[in-house]
């Protein structure tokens with residue numbers, strides 16, 4: 001393989017995934033045995049470790065995939081290989097910086113981006129390099145972009161906008177106003193997720209088009225309609241995170257209106273799904289295809305949940321509970337991680353084929369992944385429902401009593417977390433091995 | 442540039458303009474009818490809150506991590522309040538780390554929580570549910 005940098009992105013991403021889930025398990029352990037290891041592995045470090053590391057997985061895998069498609073699959077001549085290398089090195093060094101900042105307890109940042117804020121500068125710089133390389137490469141060589149090229153471009157630009165927005169609190173003007181500060185903080189996170197979804201959903205359309213060898217995919221009116229709908233939601237739909245925050249009502253109205261447009265997506269999915277029932281599923285499609293098909297299931301489940309709690313009257317009860325965590329992990333694992341696995345499988349299939357044995361093992365692990373995730377997800381929903389009930393109906397017992405009553409639910413969460421992790425390891429390791437082999441070619 | 446590309450760019454431009462205007466409003470409009478501005482001491486408390494990752498276990502307005510309780514109204518809750526908050530800070534109860542705050546740092550954190558408390562209610566027990574799925578929140582210090 002000529003160009004190794006994209007592979008390095010992917011290898012680092014997989015390592016981040018493995019580390020990230022390990023941190024997740026350690027964080028979950030605190031729910032079960034609060035006093036145990038609390039000094040050594042405190043929750044307030046494990047949680048940010050976990051969240052930042054798994055986000056790193058998503059972002060690096062998406063970035064590496066896009067670089068790979070452009071340079072190795074489409075065979076475009078990248079505007080600059082040097083920029084791509086610099087991008088990787090900048091991210092690698094920043095990553096090390098983030099962990100050092102965590103270890104030494106220099107966590108002046110916030111939720112999701114808890115590291116010391118200075119490190120945002122090199123991260124932004126990395127995205128800038130990616131953006132320059134992307135647009136310079138694409139504008140010259142491709143006319144009439146299919147939708148995924150638009151999505152990637154959009155994702156890169158909005159990533160920069162919202163990373164910046166997430167740090168507006170550094171200005172006293174925002175920090176001094178509790179409500180404005182909260183609103184802007186969660187606005188930026190909502191859109192931040194929307195931005196990486198642009199990258200990841202673009203990847204899913206791309207991989208589907210390549211697997212089916214159908215160039216029409218991603219070029220129709222409908223594909224663009226959904227892209228614009230997604231973009232609208234990225235820009236204006238974030239505020240369902242903050243329905244409950246006493247900010248100006250119009251902000252909350254707009255969010256409600258915009259969020260509800262996603263029903264169209266749901267309606268369309270059901271329509272498509274019914275249509276596809278009449279076609280026979282092809283068994284000959286590669287592994288990557290199976291991952292994309294499972295993603296459909298998770299999109300469906302998560303969309304229904306998200307739509308329900310985008311209705312303020314329902315959000316009122318689910319907000320501030322593990323139902324929210326079920327949604328965030330349900331989407332980042334069920335949708336983003338499945339799509340990214342599909343991307344990786346598509347990529348390694350171009351390096352060399354898996355043996356029959358490996359293929360069977362990955363198929364089995366995919367099944368394990370889906371079943372574990374489903375149960376993991378259910379455990380979080382139950383924990384959330386219990387807390388909601390405690391907040392609104394049975395606020396007669398103490399917080400710690402309520403938590404203790406959930407012991408077995410948290411145990412289930414932990415156990416399914418282990419099986420989920422195991423299945424991800426069995427999917428990830430063979431891919432990792434192939435990628436590393438690919439480096440040697 | 443093809444026709445289709447121009448068309449897409451036009452739509453994106455319209456969205457972007459709306460986005461800029463909208464952001465302008467969100468950033469500059471008053472947050473609600475009675476905005477509260479943090480004092481120097483409360484800002485100190487906010488910094489301590491952030492640097493010690495209180496948010497990874499606690500929430501304000503239900504936003505944060507979920508291992509611990511929401512603290513939006515802990516300042517004014519029945520049987521709780523400043524002394525109660527202070528008692529927790531260095532206690533190391535349950536999963537909560539055993540912090541080592543000085544008296545003035547404790548005061549700062551209490552002051553921050555006091556300001557948070559004054560901005561509104563969470564949970565918003567007196568919210569009014571509308572048939573449209575909307576909820577009308579109860580705001581603090583209205584009128």
Ligand code: HEM
Nearest residue numbers: 021024025027028054324325328329332333417506507508
């Ligand atoms: C690819 C795999 C995973 C991804 C992408 C992921 C993602 C996330 C995200 C985004 C959050 C933040 C939730 C929020 O604040 O709303 C979170 C929280 C959390 N995750 Fe994961 N997660 C993964 C796997 C796991 C596993 C295997 C475990 C182990 C049981 C785990 C345990 C936790 C815990 C304990 C929290 C904190 C919840 C709280 O605040 O109480 N995660 N995860």
